[in-house]
């Protein structure tokens with residue numbers, strides 16, 4: 172079998188889909204994207220696909236190593252997302268060739284179904300209590316929310332109080348059993364992260380996420396010793412070599428590699444398995460589209476330490492187009508009692524509605540995250 176051609180589709184709300192075709196009529200889909208830089212990743216996929224055209228799609232491990240190692244320069248969000256989407260499409264092809272879901276080729280199921288969580292409250296969290304109640308009514312066992320808006324290195328306790336009130340409302344609405352993920356989004360610098368984390372402790376969060384920016388991961392030590400809340404991070408880390416340092420340091424409890432950002436199925440399976448040896452859990456990042464989610468679930472299914480999956484249905488970014496819109500069979504992501512079944516059809520286990528993809532690609536998107544500034548005009552982390 173040979174890779175014959177490929178196509179890229181920049182589709183709303185902010186995604187990029189890749190379709191790889193083979194000379195045997197088997198096609199594979201991937202989602203190579205970094206939010207806000209879809210066109211840049213697209214250019215990187217074009218460069219990488221030059222090598223892959225005419226090659227046997229089955230040699231995934233070798234292709235991965237060529238894409239990663241043989242370009243001399245490596246790593247980072249753009250290149251690793253480009254590799255990720257291509258890798259997903261190659262696994263989709265392999266699964267379809269063997270008439271098996273990807274999880275079978277990775278060793279088989281470690282679980283029957285996967286717990287999922289839903290986003291509430293948007294970028295500037297508000298009305299989260301009512302939103303949490305709605306999610307609980309829909310059967311979700313866990314939600315995630317942003318902790319705060321922008322926060323200065325040293326900021327007011329009013330903002331801390333406001334954050335605590337919102338989280339109290341979520342705990343109140345969701346009850347003691349609801350898992351609450353609280354995303355600091357790298358918006359919080361170390362001095363305020365310590366304070367905020369300490370104040371959150373009584374509400375028993377499921378985890379705090381990116382309490383500091385990944386480039387400041389050494390600060391996790393102080394936070395980990397300061398509070399008894401699981402610390403999650405990793406959506407802005409892109410390879411096993413980056414995760415190696417995090418795991419060796421020992422202050423993260425949950426890693427969140429993104430299967431569309433961190434080298435795809437091939438790399439994320441290795442990253443998560445590496446974490447298992449450190450007794451660290453995994454909650455793969457996925458505020459993206461249906462191909463990315465399917466790829467996550469194929470990996471989750473085979474990883475003992477994967478405990479919950481992010482998914483984007485109804486997320487604040489999905490304006491106008493949502494997770495299920497590009498699927499022929501939307502029941503594949505039907506959530507029941509807080510869980511989703513592992514897609515069991517061949518390959519990634521989903522069927523893409525290509526007619527809809529083509530229609531929406533003609534519309535396209537130019538999604539960018541907002542630029543935030545503090546009151547004094549300095550740039551704030553978003």
Ligand SMILES: [Mg+2]
Pocket residue numbers: 354356380381406
């Ligand atoms: Mg996050």
